[in-house]
Amino acid sequence: MVTLEDVARQAGVSLATASRVLNGSTRQVGAALRARVEQAADELGYRANIAAQTLARGAGNVIGIVVHDLTDPYFAALADGAMRAATTEGLLVMVGTTHRDPEQEIAYVATLHAQRVRAVLLVGSRVADPAVTGRLRDELARYQAGGGRAACVGQDLLGVDTVAPANRQGAAELARALAGLGHTRFAVLAGPPHLVTAADRCAGFTEALEELGLPAPQVINGPFDRDGGHAAAQQVRDATCVFAVNDVMAVGALAAYRERGVRVPEDVSVAGFDDIVTLRDHVPALTTVRLPLKDMGARALELALGEEDAIVVEQVAGEVVLRESVRRLA
Amino acid sequence: MVTLEDVARQAGVSLATASRVLNGSTRQVGAALRARVEQAADELGYRANIAAQTLARGAGNVIGIVVHDLTDPYFAALADGAMRAATTEGLLVMVGTTHRDPEQEIAYVATLHAQRVRAVLLVGSRVADPAVTGRLRDELARYQAGGGRAACVGQDLLGVDTVAPANRQGAAELARALAGLGHTRFAVLAGPPHLVTAADRCAGFTEALEELGLPAPQVINGPFDRDGGHAAAQQVRDATCVFAVNDVMAVGALAAYRERGVRVPEDVSVAGFDDIVTLRDHVPALTTVRLPLKDMGARALELALGEEDAIVVEQVAGEVVLRESVRRLA
DNA sequence: GCAGACTTGGAAACCGCTTTCCGGGGAGGT
DNA sequence: ACCTCCCCGGAAAGCGGTTTCCAAGTCTGC
16 A cells, blocks of 8 residues: 655655645645655656545544435435535535434444544434433533533434524415315324324324314324335224325335225325425326435534534424325315 | 543552553453442543544454445435444544545545554545556555555445455346347446446446347446436437436436336336445335345445455455346337 | 463554644845 | 755654553462
8 A cells, every 4th residue: 555655755845745745735845856756656647645644634524424325315305405404514424324223323322432533413303211311411411511512303302503494484374274175084194103204293293283273193103214104094993184204105105095995185185294306207197295404414513513503403494295095085 | 521640649559550441451450459449430521532542452342334425325325334344343434525526535535644543444436547546546545654554445446455346247137138028228327437337237238249249239328326327318319228327316317207107117118236235215126236235335344344364355246136126028 | 379361451662644843945125 | 155945855743543562460289
């Protein structure tokens, strides 16, 4: 493995000069020497050892992103947004997937801390368990105490900059929109009760119905993914409209209905949440609450990198998008 | 930022002892000192500086994965497979997305080389341009000369271990299956001609038709993504069966037909390639050629890490899966 | 009870690079 | 012509670990 010293020797200059030429420095190097160094580096195929650079500089150019599941379009969009932003900042990205295990999340923060990444982004819903949240907070605080920066997409529960989708509010608006179409009997495919995102959306929806004087919906808990939606849909009793707390669950529900010959929206209306990009190819087109996922990912990175001292919590509003999967009741 | 030296001082031991306790070593440390060190580390919240470790040990525990687009389920599945395998090996993952720019791919290899990652995985089709492929080869060779390991999912064009889907063969089998249903007039949504994967699938399909004595299909080039399929579908003239060279393009084509009121499969049959997991939620269910994407990603990592001296090229067969999107012709 | 084989703790060299601090030489001012 | 000041090159001190090499015990076996 060729080192800077090899290059310096080959070019007949000092280590310092070689370093200044090859790895941006504030100081100038004369054209002649500069050329010699560059040629030597090229001939030898020199690549700076970033580990050494990071050590010497005391700061690297890597950030970490922790998501639950990369194959879920929701996280893929968020991660993609953050990664594009990272690229424009000249940063590399380490991605970790937790598969919804909060312990994994904590472990990743520790690992990324050890890697001395510039920032870590925690993407995804928090869990209701205060003990585990507390431990994650501690781990993050320790990382930040050492100069690390962090941000979160989800709920403001970690004491770091946060991009917080307005889940309750979005779900409430959706409820009002659906009620406006004449629906009165609802079911909520509510996901796991301990996931704050799921719980908030369910609560926002339910509360709005209550304010409208409508009966409480049937609430069905289950996994927060496509199969969870598929399974939960089987348990719906006599609702005219089903709200799945995220789009992938709604897609699962649509599949379940299709398999059973239940027509959407003729027999039952279905709505989701997130507006993942793949929705455009589903039939019927899904009513949902749009979240600007890519922007949120990018914004989270900005917040993490920002110099603000105060903790910034940015609410992101959702926009109700009515599509074919819901119908107006006679 | 607390260092090993802080821990050693606090525990009243030498640096060497602290290192041996905290970061696995072959050597033993007495129980008493061990306990003191562990307690000190805990109190101080010590996290090893991986950059320093990597430098000292001469080897890190990070691998790099380069994909075209994380939001494409094809790449997401491949990356997820590789990442799971990495996790079981105790490796961290740096992910780079090129958005189909081969220059970016080369740049990533250089960057990952500089990071001294243990292995780099190049996931995705090669391009036909021998110049750019040559430069990528050179970059990889240089990395490997320095002790790096590499593998590729795609075509065996880089001189590294490769997981190579049998694109020609899979497409040929698909062609025969479709012909067996009575189709004779085909169109191929062929993607970009310079992408080897796209070209191979198109060629395999076309050749099989020729062998069967059927007329050559209409070949429509365009982007390799969903919108590319959507656009290409508009240009199909009078085929009874359309083969999109990957699933996301096929999904785009389905959308295009739906918008125009063309029924699939009654009016036209459609087939894709890859069997991405999201297909199960599309209507009509798409006929395709199944590739074990997650396994391929995991396998690529194994190959890269493997100790084999010889370059291993592993063919992966595709399996034709007939679903509702194609019909038997009268 | 003692030589020799193991253990275990510590000092120090080293990993590859950055950056401070010096020193020498050329340019500019008077 | 002389003195500053500035610019540029190099020596060397870290950055935070790992690991080799010693030295001092601790165990064996006879």
